[in-house]
């Protein structure tokens with residue numbers, strides 16, 4: 001049986017990845033400090049499938065904490081990801097993406113396992129090119145209100161690449177664009193749970209700024225398929241991939257799609273744009289298509305329908 005260690009997998013995206021890994025026959029050790037996740041997301045898995053460790057990866061997990069004799073892959077996802085959460089947990093976010101990333105790298109080195117870094121489109125900052133291709137260096141405010149996340153992830157990429165160069169670690173860096181679906185927390189402040197909750201409660205959808213900023217929304221099952229391909233294919237060491245849906249839309253247009261999916265008339269309330277909010281985001285996924293054989297399949301309509309069904313429960 002293959003073994004994966006996944007940090008941060010009690011959260012939204014990570015728990016879906018664990019579902020996929022278990023379905024593919026993996027035993028999964030999950031390390032999570034429950035700062036933004038919950039074991040409820042993994043209650044469908046028993047101890048012979050998933051080992052659940054409530055542990056902060058900024059402390060190295062010695063053998064008494066993580067009693068595993070072997071591991072094939074370490075997937076490091078631990079970090080707050082919603083702007084509201086990483087502002088509230090700014091220092092924790094910096095630490096988990098720096099010290100936490102090095103500890104996860106040390107685990108991969110110890111087990112001679114493959115390492116998959118969960119990075120982000122935020123490494124591109126407020127991009128000056130569109131779509132964003134992996135070779136683009138980005139346009140990031142180094143000390144603004146989003147930098148705990150953006151620069152934390154950039155440091156994570158830097159140290160992971162050094163472990164690859166120095167120790168020959170089999171590394172894959174994945175830059176996730178906006179992802180959505182069931183198990184997002186209704187109060188996490190991101191646009192998808194906000195709009196869906198507001199539509200269900202018959203409230204106005206809170207559009208920040210003029211709503212002309214763009215994002216590209218990837219349904220979680222597509223995202224997880226991309227991560228799985230990147231984590232399991234041979235011959236990809238040192239490669240960086242954008243994982244996201246290339247269908248770019250304005251937040252205003254997204255509000256219209258949410259209202260339609262929720263079967264409500266669109267009412268909007270315009271609120272100030274948060275500082276350093278990127279004006280646009282759209283992944284160039286040609287590299288992932290070519291090297292992973294991956295592209296999203298789920299339309300926004302279908303994804304929103306499933307997300308509404310989850311939030312209605």
Ligand code: UDP
Nearest residue numbers: 083189190191192194206207208213251277
């Ligand atoms: N946004 C919005 N209304 C909300 C929440 C977010 O208009 O209630 C906007 C936000 O300003 C940003 C986009 O939606 O331009 C996506 O925000 P989110 O927090 O989901 O993630 P980000 O892509 O900024 O990390």
